[in-house]
Amino acid sequence: MENFTVYNPTKLHFGVGVISNIHQSLKKYGKKALIIYGKGSVKKYGYLDALKKQLNLSKTEYVEYGGIKPNPVIDDVRKAVEVAKNEKIDFIIAIGGGSVIDSAKMINLSYANNIDAWDIMTYREIPKKRVPLITVLTIAATGSEMNGAAVLQNPKTMQKIGYASELNYPDESFLDPSLTLTVPKDQTINGIVDLIAHSLEAFFAYGDAPLSDRFIAQVIIEAMDFAEPLLNNLKNITLRERMMWTATVALNGTLYAGKASSGDWGVHALGHTISMLYDTPHGQTLSIMYPAWLKHFKSKIPERIAKLGKLITANKNTNEDQTIEIIENFFKKIGAPTRLQDINLTENHKKQILELLIKNKVSGMNFSLDEKDYEKILNFAMQ
Amino acid sequence: MENFTVYNPTKLHFGVGVISNIHQSLKKYGKKALIIYGKGSVKKYGYLDALKKQLNLSKTEYVEYGGIKPNPVIDDVRKAVEVAKNEKIDFIIAIGGGSVIDSAKMINLSYANNIDAWDIMTYREIPKKRVPLITVLTIAATGSEMNGAAVLQNPKTMQKIGYASELNYPDESFLDPSLTLTVPKDQTINGIVDLIAHSLEAFFAYGDAPLSDRFIAQVIIEAMDFAEPLLNNLKNITLRERMMWTATVALNGTLYAGKASSGDWGVHALGHTISMLYDTPHGQTLSIMYPAWLKHFKSKIPERIAKLGKLITANKNTNEDQTIEIIENFFKKIGAPTRLQDINLTENHKKQILELLIKNKVSGMNFSLDEKDYEKILNFAMQ
Numbered sequence: 001m002e003n004f005t006v007y008n009p010t011k012l013h014f015g016v017g018v019i020s021n022i023h024q025s026l027k028k029y030g031k032k033a034l035i036i037y038g039k040g041s042v043k044k045y046g047y048l049d050a051l052k053k054q055l056n057l058s059k060t061e062y063v064e065y066g067g068i069k070p071n072p073v074i075d076d077v078r079k080a081v082e083v084a085k086n087e088k089i090d091f092i093i094a095i096g097g098g099s100v101i102d103s104a105k106m107i108n109l110s111y112a113n114n115i116d117a118w119d120i121m122t123y124r125e126i127p128k129k130r131v132p133l134i135t136v137l138t139i140a141a142t143g144s145e146m147n148g149a150a151v152l153q154n155p156k157t158m159q160k161i162g163y164a165s166e167l168n169y170p171d172e173s174f175l176d177p178s179l180t181l182t183v184p185k186d187q188t189i190n191g192i193v194d195l196i197a198h199s200l201e202a203f204f205a206y207g208d209a210p211l212s213d214r215f216i217a218q219v220i221i222e223a224m225d226f227a228e229p230l231l232n233n234l235k236n237i238t239l240r241e242r243m244m245w246t247a248t249v250a251l252n253g254t255l256y257a258g259k260a261s262s263g264d265w266g267v268h269a270l271g272h273t274i275s276m277l278y279d280t281p282h283g284q285t286l287s288i289m290y291p292a293w294l295k296h297f298k299s300k301i302p303e304r305i306a307k308l309g310k311l312i313t314a315n316k317n318t319n320e321d322q323t324i325e326i327i328e329n330f331f332k333k334i335g336a337p338t339r340l341q342d343i344n345l346t347e348n349h350k351k352q353i354l355e356l357l358i359k360n361k362v363s364g365m366n367f368s369l370d371e372k373d374y375e376k377i378l379n380f381a382m383q
Numbered sequence: 384m385e386n387f388t389v390y391n392p393t394k395l396h397f398g399v400g401v402i403s404n405i406h407q408s409l410k411k412y413g414k415k416a417l418i419i420y421g422k423g424s425v426k427k428y429g430y431l432d433a434l435k436k437q438l439n440l441s442k443t444e445y446v447e448y449g450g451i452k453p454n455p456v457i458d459d460v461r462k463a464v465e466v467a468k469n470e471k472i473d474f475i476i477a478i479g480g481g482s483v484i485d486s487a488k489m490i491n492l493s494y495a496n497n498i499d500a501w502d503i504m505t506y507r508e509i510p511k512k513r514v515p516l517i518t519v520l521t522i523a524a525t526g527s528e529m530n531g532a533a534v535l536q537n538p539k540t541m542q543k544i545g546y547a548s549e550l551n552y553p554d555e556s557f558l559d560p561s562l563t564l565t566v567p568k569d570q571t572i573n574g575i576v577d578l579i580a581h582s583l584e585a586f587f588a589y590g591d592a593p594l595s596d597r598f599i600a601q602v603i604i605e606a607m608d609f610a611e612p613l614l615n616n617l618k619n620i621t622l623r624e625r626m627m628w629t630a631t632v633a634l635n636g637t638l639y640a641g642k643a644s645s646g647d648w649g650v651h652a653l654g655h656t657i658s659m660l661y662d663t664p665h666g667q668t669l670s671i672m673y674p675a676w677l678k679h680f681k682s683k684i685p686e687r688i689a690k691l692g693k694l695i696t697a698n699k700n701t702n703e704d705q706t707i708e709i710i711e712n713f714f715k716k717i718g719a720p721t722r723l724q725d726i727n728l729t730e731n732h733k734k735q736i737l738e739l740l741i742k743n744k745v746s747g748m749n750f751s752l753d754e755k756d757y758e759k760i761l762n763f764a765m766q
Contacts, residue, residue: 001624003398006529008391014640015386146389210608211629214601222594241384245640246594254637257397257628314697 001258002207007166008253010146012173014245016237019050019136019176023057029132029171030090035064036080036104038096045182047138051095063087065107071275071282072099074154077106077117084111091132094170098142098194101135102150105168108133118154121163130167138179140244141191141283143198143251145173153276159360160272162265175248177241185231185335190283191243192227193336195250196220196327197286201263202255203308206366209258216255217311222246227334266364267293270377273356277349284343287336291328292380297367298324340382350378384641385590390549391636393529395556397628399620402433402519402559406440412515412554413473418447419463419487421479428565430521434478446470448490454658454665455482457537460489460500467494474515477553481525481577484518485533488551491516501537504546513550521562523627524574524666526581526634528556536659542743543655545648558631560624568614568718573666574626575610576719578633579603579710580669584646585638586691589749592641599638600694605629610717649747650676653760656739660732667726670719674711675763680750681707723765733761 013021026033033055035048042048043066055062065080084092084107094104109127110117119125137145144150148168153160183191199219202212223246230239249255256263270293271285298305302320309323310316328338337343340350354374363369369377396404409416416438418431425431426449438445448463467475467490477487492510493500502508520528527533531551536543566574582602585595606629613622632638639646653676654668681688685703692706693699711721720726723733737757746752752760 001398001621001628003396003401006393006395006397010389012389013386014389015384018386210625211601211605211632214605215598218594218597218601222597225593238384241641242593245384249594249640257632258624 001209002260004257004259004261006253006257008146008169009171010169010173011171012146012175012248014175016176016178016241018174019047019054019179022051022054022134022136022174025134025172026055026058026060029134032061032063032087032089034080034084034087034089034092034107035062036068036092036094036096036100036107037064037066038068038100039070040066041182042095042138047136047179048095051093051136062093063089068096068100068103070099071160071279072103072152074118074152077103077110077152080107081110081117089131091134093134093136095136095138097137097139098144101137101144101170102142102152104133104135105144105150106152106163109165109167117152121150121152121161127165127167133170135170135173136179137173137175137244139183139187139191140180140240140247141194143195143248145170145175146248146252149251151272153272158276158356160276162268175244177237177244180240180244181235181237183234185234186281188231188234188243189334189336190281191247192223192334193283193287193331195247196223197267197290198250198263199255200290200327201265201268202250202259204264204304204364204366205256205259205262207259212255212257212259213307214311217308219246219250219255220312224330227330231334260366262365264364264366266367266369269362269364270357273353273360273362274345277352277356278345280343284337287331287338288340288342288381289377291324291331291338292377294324294327295380296373296377301367340378347382350382354378384592385643387640387642387644389636389640391529391552392554393552393556394554395529395558395631397558399559399561399624401557402430402437402562405434405437405517405519405557408517408555409438409441409443412517415444415446415470415472417463417467417470417472417475417490418445419451419475419477419479419483419490420447420449421451421483422453423449424565425478425521430478430519430562434476434519445476446472451479451483451486453482454543454662455486455535457501457535460486460493460535463490464493464500472514474517476517476519478519478521480520480522481527484520484527484553485525485535487516487518488527488533489535489546492548492550500535504533504535504544510548510550516553518553518556519562520556520558520627522566522570522574523563523623523630524577526578526631528553528558529631529635532634534655536655541659541739543659545651558627560620560627563623563627564618564620566617568617569664571614571617571626572717572719573664574630575606575717576666576670576714578630579606579713580650580673581633581646582638583673583710584648584651585633585642587647587687587747587749588639588642588645590642595638595640595642596690597694600691602629602633602638603695607713610713614717643749645748647747647749649750649752652745652747653740656736656743656745657728660735660739661728663726667720670714670721671723671725671764672760674707674714674721675760677707677710678763679756679760684750723761730765733765737761
C-alpha cells in the first residue's frame with residue numbers, strides 16, 4: 001500500500017426529505033448567501049423554490065446566479081464572482097449537478113482570495129481562504145458534493161481541466177434522492193457511466209491496495225445491478241437512492257486508501273478534449289474512451305486489467321479481454337455510446353481531437369500518454 | 384435505504400513512517416499535552432520514546448498517564464482527568480490500542496466539561512466541549528482511531544458499556560503499520576475477530592443498504608484473505624498494513640451508509656458481560672458469541688444471514704447454515720475460541736453470565752434480546 005491521508009470534512013445528509021432540513025444548518029454560515037444554479041431544470045421542477053423557502057425559514061438573505069452550463073465555463077464563474085463581490089455575500093449554496101457545484105467551488109476560491117479562478121486552476125496563484133459552501137445535489141454523477149475537485153473549461157485557451165484542493169470540500173451537502181426523479185434517461189445514463197469511470201480511474205491509480213480494489217469492483221457491480229432496472233423505471237426512488245449514493249462513493253475518497261491520492265484520469269483528460277471541441281456530454285466521452293483506453297493498455301498491463309475482471313466476476317479465470325468486454329458491453333447495454341461514430345464524429349473530427357490532444361499534451365497521472373498513444377486510442381474509439 | 388448522515392472529521396495519516404511526521408501537526412493544538420498509554424508495550428518497544436521525540440521536536444510540553452488496562456476501567460479515566468486538571472493540559476495524545484484511545488476520549492470529555500466520565504457514558508450529563516485529541520495507533524482492532532465511540536467498564540456497577548459522540552472523533556490519527564509488527568499472535572487474532580464482528584454488527588443494523596452490504600462482505604473477505612498468511616508471518620509489513628486499514632474501515636462509518644446509524648451490537652453487549660466477569664479479551668468473547676448469536680437468530684432471519692453468505696461467496700446458492708459455518712470455521716482456523724469451554728468457562732460460569740445479562744438487561748439495537756434469548760444463545764455457546 002502507498003502512504004495516504006484520509007480527510008473528508010463534508011457533512012453529508014442523505015435521504016428523501018432532507019431538503020426540508022436545510023434551514024436548520026444555514027444560520028451558522030452567515031447572513032447572505034449566493035445561490036448558484038444551472039440552465040433551468042431546478043426552476044422547472046420547483047427545486048430552486050424549495051431551497052428559497054429554506055432560506056426564508058432561516059431568514060437568510062440571498063442573491064443568485066443562474067445559467068451555469070452542463071460543460072461549465074470559466075466566464076460564468078467570473079461573472080458570478082462579480083455578483084459575490086458586489087453583494088458581499090457570506091457563503092455559497094450550489095443547487096444542481098456536478099457542473100454547478102464545480103463552478104461554485106471555483107467561485108468560492110476566486111471570491112474569498114480575490115484571485116482570478118483560472119489563475120487558481122492553472123496553479124499560477126495559490127488560494128488560502130474560502131467561504132462556507134453548501135450543496136444541494138439534483139443529479140447523481142460527479143461526486144463533487146463530497147470531494148475537493150472541480151472541472152471547468154476555458155474556451156479561449158481551449159482547455160478543460162480539473163483542480164483539487166482541501167479548501168473545496170463542501171461544508172454540508174444535502175442529497176435528497178427525490179430531487180433526482182426528474183433526471184431524464186440520457187443524463188441518468190451519463191451519470192452511471194461517469195461513476196463507473198471514476199471507479200476505474202481509482203482502480204488504475206498507482207499503488208497496490210487490496211481493500212480499495214475490492215470496493216472499486218463492488219461500486220461497479222452495484223451500478224451494473226441497479227442500472228437497467230432504473231433506466232426502465234426512472235421514477236423508482238429506491239433505485240434512485242442506490243444510484244445517488246454509489247455516485248458519491250465513487251469519488252469521495254473511499255476508493256483511494258492505499259493508492260496514490262490521484263487516480264489515473266487519463267481517460268477523463270481524453271474525454272474533456274472531446275467535450276471542449278464539440279460540447280459532448282461528459283459521460284458520453286467516457287463510455288467511448290474508456291473501452292478504447294483499456295484496449296490500448298491491454299498489452300501493457302494485462303494483469304492489472306484482468307484483476308479488475310476477476311474481482312467483478314468473482315472468478316479467478318477471468319482474463320483481460322473478458323474484463324474489457326464486460327465494461328464495454330455494459331455501456332452498450334445501457335445505451336451509452338462506445339464509438340466516436342455513435343455521437344456522429346468522423347475521421348475529420350478524429351484529426352481535430354488528435355491535434356488538440358497534442359497541443360494540450362493530455363496525459364494520465366499514472367499511465368502517461370504521448371502522440372502515438374493518442375492515435376492508437378482514437379483508432380480503437382473508431383474501430 | 385434509511386436516511387443517514389455521513390460526518391467523519393478525523394484526519395488520518397496512514398503508512399510506514401508517519402510517526403515521524405507527528406511533530407508537524409502538534410503546534411496548532413496547544414502548548415501542553417497529556418499522553419495516555421497502556422500497560423507497557425509502548426514503553427517496551429520504544430514507541431512512547433518515539434512519540435516523546437516528536438513532542439520535543441515541536442517543543443510541546445507534556446505530562447503522562449500510563450497503565451490503561453486492556454479492558455479499560457472508569458477508575459483510570461478518573462485518575463487521568465485529575466492529572467489533566469492539575470496540569471491544565473491543552474490537548475490529549477493517546478498512544479496504544481482501542482482501550483487507550485477509548486479511555487482518552489472519555490478523559491477528554493470529562494476534563495473539558497468538568498463532568499464525571501461515567502455520568503457522560505450513562506447519559507446523566509451531556510458534554511458540550513472537547514479539547515483536541517490525537518491518536519497514535521499501535522494495535523489494529525477497534526477502529527477507535529477514526530470514530531466517535533468508546534467502551535469502558537465500571538467494576539462497581541458491573542457494567543461494560545459503549546458511548547458515542549461527535550465530540551469523540553480524534554482530530555488527527557497516525558497509523559504507522561510498522562508499530563503493529565510487535566503485536567503478539569493472540570492479540571492479532573483478537574483484532575481480526577474484532578474487525579469481523581464490527582462488520583457483522585453493521586450488517587445486522589436496521590435498513591436495506593445494498594452498497595454497504597457489499598462493502599461489509601468485502602471487509603470480511605479481505606480479513607479472511609490476509610489472516611492466515613499474517614498469523615504465519617507476524618513481521619510481514621504488507622499484511623500488517625492490510626490488517627490495520629481494514630480494521631479502521633470496519634468501524635469508521637464506511638459500512639453504515641443507508642442503515643440505521645447504530646449497528647446491532649447485541650453480540651458485543653453479550654461479550655462485554657463476559658469480559659466484565661472474567662476479564663476475558665474482547666476478541667475472544669466475540670468469536671464465541673457471534674456464531675452462537677447467528678445460530679439463535681437463524682430461524683428468525685434466515686434470508687438476512689444467507690444474504691451475507693451469498694455476498695461473501697459470490698454464490699447465490701449459499702444458505703444461512705453455510706454462512707454460519709463460514710464464519711465459525713474461519714474463527715476456528717485462525718485459532719480463536721468458539722465455545723465458552725475453549726476459554727475454560729463451565730456451566731457455573733454460564734449461570735453467572737446469565738445472571739449478569741438479566742441484571743443489566745443486555746440487548747441489541749436492532750434485534751432485541753430477553754432472558755429466553757440469553758439462555759438459548761449461551762447454550763449454543765457451550766454446545
